[in-house]
Amino acid sequence: MTTKETNLSIAQNNQITMNTTQKTGLTIGFVGLFIIILAFLNIDFPNRTLWLFASITSILVGIVIYANATYLHRPAGISNNGIFHQSLTNKGLFAWSLGIILTLFYIVLYWFPKYLGLGENGESNSGIVQFFDSLSLFLNGKVASQWFMYGTFYTIAILGLGYKFIVKYRHNKYQLVRTISVMFFQLGFAFLIPEILSKLNPEKAYFAKDIKNMWPLNHYFFEDWHLKNMLGGGNLGLFMLVFGIAMIFIISPILTYFYGKRWYCSWVCGCGGLAETAGDSFRHLSNSSQKAWKIERWMIHSVLVFSFVTTVAVIFTFLSNNPELSIITRSQFIYGIVTFLVVFTSALYIFKRKDMDTDAIYTMVTLVIIIIISLVINYFSDHQNILFVDSNSLRQWYGFGIGSVFSGVVGVGFYPIMGNRVWCRFGCPMAAILGLQQRLFSKFRITTNGGQCISCGNCTTHCEMGIDVRAYAQKGENIVRSSCVGCGICAAVCPRGVLKLENGSEKGRINSSDILLGNDVNLLDLIKNK
Amino acid sequence: MEHIVIIGNGISGVTVARNIRKLSDKKITLISSESEYFFSRTALMYVFMGHLKFEHTQPYENDFWKKNNIDLIFNHVVNVDADEKKLFFKDDSSLSFDKLVIASGSKSNKFGWKGQHLYGVFSLYSKPDLDKLEELTIGCKKAVIVGGGLIGIELVEMLLSRNIKVTFLVREKSFWNSVLPTEESQLLNRHILEHHVDLELETSLDEIISDGFGNVKSIKTDKGEIIECDMVALTVGVSPNVDFLKSSSIDIGIGVKVNRFLETNIKDIYAIGDCAEQTQPNKNRKNIEAIWYTGKMMGEALAQTICGKPMEYNPGNWFNSAKFFDIEYQTYGWVFSNPTDNEEQFYWEHQLGKIAIRISYDKNSRTFLGINTLGIRMRHEFFDTVLTNKISVDYVIENLRKANFDPEFYKSYENEIFQSFRLNNTVINA
Numbered sequence: 001m002t003t004k005e006t007n008l009s010i011a012q013n014n015q016i017t018m019n020t021t022q023k024t025g026l027t028i029g030f031v032g033l034f035i036i037i038l039a040f041l042n043i044d045f046p047n048r049t050l051w052l053f054a055s056i057t058s059i060l061v062g063i064v065i066y067a068n069a070t071y072l073h074r075p076a077g078i079s080n081n082g083i084f085h086q087s088l089t090n091k092g093l094f095a096w097s098l099g100i101i102l103t104l105f106y107i108v109l110y111w112f113p114k115y116l117g118l119g120e121n122g123e124s125n126s127g128i129v130q131f132f133d134s135l136s137l138f139l140n141g142k143v144a145s146q147w148f149m150y151g152t153f154y155t156i157a158i159l160g161l162g163y164k165f166i167v168k169y170r171h172n173k174y175q176l177v178r179t180i181s182v183m184f185f186q187l188g189f190a191f192l193i194p195e196i197l198s199k200l201n202p203e204k205a206y207f208a209k210d211i212k213n214m215w216p217l218n219h220y221f222f223e224d225w226h227l228k229n230m231l232g233g234g235n236l237g238l239f240m241l242v243f244g245i246a247m248i249f250i251i252s253p254i255l256t257y258f259y260g261k262r263w264y265c266s267w268v269c270g271c272g273g274l275a276e277t278a279g280d281s282f283r284h285l286s287n288s289s290q291k292a293w294k295i296e297r298w299m300i301h302s303v304l305v306f307s308f309v310t311t312v313a314v315i316f317t318f319l320s321n322n323p324e325l326s327i328i329t330r331s332q333f334i335y336g337i338v339t340f341l342v343v344f345t346s347a348l349y350i351f352k353r354k355d356m357d358t359d360a361i362y363t364m365v366t367l368v369i370i371i372i373i374s375l376v377i378n379y380f381s382d383h384q385n386i387l388f389v390d391s392n393s394l395r396q397w398y399g400f401g402i403g404s405v406f407s408g409v410v411g412v413g414f415y416p417i418m419g420n421r422v423w424c425r426f427g428c429p430m431a432a433i434l435g436l437q438q439r440l441f442s443k444f445r446i447t448t449n450g451g452q453c454i455s456c457g458n459c460t461t462h463c464e465m466g467i468d469v470r471a472y473a474q475k476g477e478n479i480v481r482s483s484c485v486g487c488g489i490c491a492a493v494c495p496r497g498v499l500k501l502e503n504g505s506e507k508g509r510i511n512s513s514d515i516l517l518g519n520d521v522n523l524l525d526l527i528k529n530k
Numbered sequence: 531m532e533h534i535v536i537i538g539n540g541i542s543g544v545t546v547a548r549n550i551r552k553l554s555d556k557k558i559t560l561i562s563s564e565s566e567y568f569f570s571r572t573a574l575m576y577v578f579m580g581h582l583k584f585e586h587t588q589p590y591e592n593d594f595w596k597k598n599n600i601d602l603i604f605n606h607v608v609n610v611d612a613d614e615k616k617l618f619f620k621d622d623s624s625l626s627f628d629k630l631v632i633a634s635g636s637k638s639n640k641f642g643w644k645g646q647h648l649y650g651v652f653s654l655y656s657k658p659d660l661d662k663l664e665e666l667t668i669g670c671k672k673a674v675i676v677g678g679g680l681i682g683i684e685l686v687e688m689l690l691s692r693n694i695k696v697t698f699l700v701r702e703k704s705f706w707n708s709v710l711p712t713e714e715s716q717l718l719n720r721h722i723l724e725h726h727v728d729l730e731l732e733t734s735l736d737e738i739i740s741d742g743f744g745n746v747k748s749i750k751t752d753k754g755e756i757i758e759c760d761m762v763a764l765t766v767g768v769s770p771n772v773d774f775l776k777s778s779s780i781d782i783g784i785g786v787k788v789n790r791f792l793e794t795n796i797k798d799i800y801a802i803g804d805c806a807e808q809t810q811p812n813k814n815r816k817n818i819e820a821i822w823y824t825g826k827m828m829g830e831a832l833a834q835t836i837c838g839k840p841m842e843y844n845p846g847n848w849f850n851s852a853k854f855f856d857i858e859y860q861t862y863g864w865v866f867s868n869p870t871d872n873e874e875q876f877y878w879e880h881q882l883g884k885i886a887i888r889i890s891y892d893k894n895s896r897t898f899l900g901i902n903t904l905g906i907r908m909r910h911e912f913f914d915t916v917l918t919n920k921i922s923v924d925y926v927i928e929n930l931r932k933a934n935f936d937p938e939f940y941k942s943y944e945n946e947i948f949q950s951f952r953l954n955n956t957v958i959n960a
Contacts, residue, residue, distance in 0.1 A: 017693065074725070075721070075724055075725065075855070075856050076856065077855065077856025078581075078856070080579070080580070080581040081579050081580055081581070081691040082579070082580040082691070083580055083581065084580045084581070084582065084583050085580040086580075171856070172937060173937070173938075173939040173940050173941070174937040174938050174939050174940070176939075177939050289591060290591060447935075449907070449909060449910050449911075449935055450849070450909075450910025450911055450914065451823050451826075451849065451910060452823075452849070452851050452860070452910055454570060454572040454573075454822045454823075455541070455570040455572075455573075455589045455822075456570050456572050456573035456576060456582075456587065457570060457573055457576075457582055457586040457587050457588075457589065458573070458576060458581060458582065460586065461581075461582050461583075461586045470589055471589070474589060488937060488938075491937050492937070493581075495853040495858070496851040496852075496853065496858070496860075497851060497858050497860055497907035497908075497935060500907070500935050500936075500937060501937065501938060502938075
């Protein structure tokens with residue numbers, strides 16, 4: 001069958017037009033952006049502070065005007081009209097252009113910051129980085145780096161487009177609360193607090209002060225320079241070390257048990273925050289085919305092995321080289337890790353094997369592979385070389401391949417083409433770990449409401465993680481998937497009130513009764529007992 | 531190996547095919563002339579509005595059918611020879627069957643209006659209808675929609691999404707008043723007006739007027755009013771799509787007549803879904819139910835019968851749902867727009883007039899009979915249990931919180947409803 005492509009004719013039958021207020025908002029926003037482009041081109045503004053303030057204000061005001069004009073003229077409700085008709089949101093010319101620009105921006109940001117005007121070898125900044133000097137001096141007492149500029153943009157994007165998201169989903173209080181949460185954590189915990197802390201402690205070396213960014217998403221947490229800086233960072237440094245470890249082993253498991261991984265992925269995380277706000281316009285582009293799910297399983301677990309092994313190797317080398325800073329030896333460390341993982345994996349296998357789906361089995365196998373590699377490391381490694389590979393180059397490769405290329409360039413650059421959760425879905429090692437817990441040891445699930453599903457496909461299409469939600473809903477099954485970040489959009493777009501995100505009793509959470517509520521009782525019994 | 535042939539790849543046909551495959555290794559052939567693969571008809575509106583692409587409405591990937599060994603035929607059946615167990619296609623080819631399931635769905639009603647053949651007049655039911663609508667939308671500024679039912683209001687919403695001005699002719703004195711009691715119906719009238727629809731109540735179509743070149747120019751209502759328009763949608767219900775069976779020996783009324791086992795008058799021929807006409811329907815149930823989930827349930831039941839475990843189609847407690855623009859509607863059990871003698875109704879509406887609930891119960895025994903909700907989601911399982919066990923309305927009112935299915939953090943109205951119910955009951959008892 002040929003699927004007819006619509007809207008190719010010159011006589012447009014897609015009569016979606018912009019109103020004057022929308023155009024005004026767009027103009028104001030782009031004027032703000034244009035000022036920044038001028039700065040990038042090294043135009044020397046007479047009063048940079050004022051111009052920076054003007055451009056940021058202009059961008060934010062533009063977004064607010066545009067969002068209000070787009071969503072407030074109609075009664076509150078789902079506003080997805082035309083998203084598959086428009087170039088920007090349906091992989092058209094605008095989408096590709098934006099994708100290419102974003103990708104190029106990330107490439108320059110990671111590997112050629114001098115093109116953005118970063119002063120190298122003690123030179124002063126120029127261009128767009130210099131444009132942010134005054135704000136940086138004000139907040140952290142140092143001139144701007146490319147990362148400061150990027151962090152500012154990132155925060156503006158989450159705040160501005162978070163506002164747009166809130167206006168769009170103003171009828172849905174879950175969306176409201178969740179979005180305010182990601183905006184709060186980005187502005188406070190990822191931007192203002194770290195900058196202010198470093199102003200208050202000018203003599204301390206850098207360590208990750210974004211306290212919500214936890215390992216393994218924060219892949220350098222256990223790298224030697226970072227450990228040293230924390231250990232030498234006084235009370236604050238020590239607090240970060242203890243808090244960071246507590247997050248991984250205590251806080252995160254507890255929260256994930258009660259609320260599912262959504263507490264992090266769609267309420268707190270910065271990557272998730274950008275995806276949910278700036279990326280909202282692209283969520284329906286996530287591929288939900290079986291094939292994509294297969295690729296997802298392979299990729300995310302490969303990254304998980306890579307990240308674990310790199311971290312083990314890095315700590316191993318650190319302990320070998322800095323026995324004076326360590327309370328344990330490298331062998332104790334390895335055996336500790338191995339014991340922990342063996343106990344953890346066997347316990348899961350013994351108690352939860354009937355609840356495992358393919359995702360969980362992959363994660364379990366991954367953990368076993370990690371155990372084996374860790375043991376092998378201990379036998380075949382000296383101080384620096386881990387399995388004959390320099391642990392330094394291993395972590396450099398991880399930083400380059402995963403930290404930069406995957407999470408940055410592909411993760412955000414490809415939003416307009418592959419959807420807004422490319423990184424979270426295919427690459428984030430933390431999502432894999434939280435996902436295993438969510439599947440096997442959590443109260444969270446998406447409940448399906450009996451027989452109300454009409455298989456329309458809104459849930460599946462608008463799932464940013466590419467989960468085929470409908471496949472479960474139309475069978476009356478609950479959705480308990482490792483990858484679900486609990487954004488709640490499936491429940492929001494459902495026209496029949498079929499889905500609800502819930503934390504409830506673990507009993508009957510994963511059901512596969514495959515029955516339709518409402519059919520006669522005999523048939524239900526028959527199917528149940530077959 | 532027994533060959534099961536199914537005419538129609540809608541929800542009913544697909545459900546019976548899938549369930550037969552789960553229970554057996556019979557040869558299964560699924561025929562459709564509408565679309566090559568199964569899609570969700572109810573989602574066509576979202577394709578037009580740009581929320582989805584057509585492929586998103588297909589619940590199974592294209593290789594699903596081959597993997598499950600279900601043969602697909604994209605062709606149109608024109609005749610069935612019930613005695614020879616053979617059916618004939620439009621292109622003169624034919625196919626033999628051992629058992630035949632007719633799941634050919636519905637077609638849109640047209641009541642012989644003057645001008646209903648004009649270019650610009652259409653109905654919405656099938657995929658080809660949607661393609662035609664897309665074509666008619668080019669250059670269209672104004673449309674008239676005739677018929678105040680569910681498809682009618684969907685079309686209103688669809689056309690508004692393309693900035694087409696819409697006049698909505700509703701024959702009843704309030705929208706969907708034949709099903710919904712007055713208050714709910716009026717709540718929806720207000721919501722329709724809020725979306726800038728020209729809603730004309732108690733108005734029917736008299737004739738469609740041509741521009742002299744075979745196109746729609748305007749319509750005339752039964753009140754004599756002339757409304758200029760480029761497009762006229764006729765959404766005055768659907769009826770079984772069974773014309774191709776008229777010359778066969780299968781017993782046809784309005785639809786294909788079936789007993790409780792979904793068997794027709796001829797052995798090994800069955801009918802399910804929209805096209806089936808029950809000769810012994812359950813209490814309160816219509817003999818023809820063109821509803822998504824009943825098609826699904828008939829498919830499940832029939833698959834058991836075909837695979838050797840004869841099973842009556844016996845729908846459980848009634849439920850349904852819909853969405854009118856931004857307001858969701860759910861119903862469980864029976865709430866009649868004109869209450870029956872033993873029926874008492876309790877109605878509560880939120881002060882902003884977008885959320886409402888109506889509970890119906892037995893005056894004497896206080897047994898809970900049914901609930902309508904607008905703007906509140908309810909748990910199917912809760913009400914299914916309550917209805918099956920004939921629990922009292924007082925229990926339901928006290929446990930409404932357990933029944934609530936709204937997303938987390940939504941404001942809950944249980945206390946307000948509870949107070950209102952008590953107040954109402956005191957007044958009545960006094």
